[in-house]
Amino acid sequence: MSAVMITRKVRKWEKLPGKNTFCCDGRVMMARQKGVFYLTLFLIVGTCSLFFAFECPYLAVHLSPSVPVFAIVLFFFVIAMLLRTSFSDPGVLPRALPEEATFIEMEIEAANGNVPAGQRAPPRIRNVQINNQIVKLKYCYTCKIFRPPRASHCSICDNCVDRFDHHCPWVGNCVGKRNYRYFYMFTLSLSLLTIYIFTFDIVHVVMRSVDKGFLNTLKETPGTVLEVLVCFFTLWSVVGLTGFHTYLISLNQTTNEDIKGSWSGKNRVQNPYSHKNCFKNCFEVLCGPTFPSVLDRRGLMQEDSSFSAASASLPPSRSNPVSQTTKTTAPLIRNEHTPDEAKRSIAAPEEKSYSPREENGSSPREEKSSSPREEKGSSPREEKSSSPREEKSSSPREEKSSSPREEKGSSPREEKSSSPREEKSSSPREEKSSSPREEKSSSPREETPKVPPLASPEPDAEVSVTKGPAH
């Protein structure tokens, strides 16, 4: 029985659990489904290109050259904010290492005492007092931690995110502590850009119509019609969304807390994070410190893979439980192969096992649940509204007036309410769109212990970490 030990250095992002995709060697971090993000990009770039092509030459000459200049500045700001929001770590909390998880389990057992056989264990909740209010911290079965206050688990990205606001498919990422201000700046600047383009489209059409007539104007600049259409529908949704988030910021609340109604109602706890002063709240959210990422994506770590000729399938020893469920197995190598050949053949299946984890899902079950969600979630969106962006603002507005979800399956709401669905058995929501059903099936996963008890960790789960340049 010959054993071959191969050690190679990998970046930590390759081994991170969760359903994120990484690009540029760990510098860029996004959710798995990026289709809607590409649509957002296309709409913004497309509409602005039409504006620069059709309206700007005329307006620069007949009105002022500052019109296109300001439009360009605003356009670059919007794109920069969008990319910042989409590509940055929203504030993901790394999962507990085995020792920490065991320590927490021990504390829970000590606190709960002996549970009689047949009886369900009490829910894992820790009460903390924050600014003289009692706040309950829930235990996350996936990440094996007690979630810090305001953190929530995003079922789409499968991560706990600090100060979780919502998962936004338009930016292809969660919105959390680290990227909330970029998200807000994006919606604000996009509102301004939309209003700007809409206004100058009208001005341009009016000015040209005076000379040449309305129909001739439209014939000469067909792009105007398309722009006006896109801007008109975008206006309502994006401006509404900006207004909603301005309201949330002034109260120092997150969308998640607003949906769950954490701080509303007389019997409930008052928001312990609010400074009771509008300006102070805005100041803290928008001008507070910029938190660095605690997820070390670009650090290096050793990855040992041992291979024995006798066994048919042996997954890499240091891989996550997630990647161990991939179907690829190490090939059976006959004794006549040299160690070099063995190394090459091991390297090939290893590569196969990593890319599916990032793109498709690490287990058939996850793949099955994620793809229907994508299909069902996206088709209602495309069919029912003339502009996808309508849904962005309609969802918060509906929630504010707390009417049942009569709007179609708009995705921001689905993702936003994925965590509240653990607690509220709100029946109106269950009936509406098909995709929440997938979300619901994922939430019970969180309630019940997902993985086998901690007594069976991987053989050498704790990797020796070489400190690389942290991002």
Add this chain to the structure above:
Amino acid sequence: MAREFHNLQELRHNASLVTKVFVQRDYTEGTVCRFQAKFPSELDNRIERTLLEETVKTLNSYYVEAEKIGGQSYLEGCLACATAYIVFLCMETRYEKVLKKISGYIHEQNEKIYAPRGLLLTDPVERGMRVLEISVFEDRGSGSSSPSSSMSSAGSSAR
């Protein structure tokens, strides 16, 4: 308490890990990063109470400095916003500077205070700012290997 001089390198490479103790976050003042000053009972015979409390207090003061919302953070935020946050690609934020100071402080504390007692602090940043992890190594001086038994099976995996 019999003590043998443990060098930090020696500790990491040779000594065997007995258990890990976790100092949890203190949320009484909100979501600001702050660790509990409560002394873990597992460390009763390994280190003086005041030393650990002093370390935790100093760490807390560093985090307060990093997360302070005042003139400097406001200026940094405004400047960054004006440049569409591109300036963050070149410049280090104040929080990152303080985290570097904390890392240096923890290393210094490990060398001077904790390693000689067979303990090792892990920077909270490596644990997602959730806990302050204290690794307890075998105390060669006393000869005994484990104060708390149930952790040793998980803890004895060689580092």
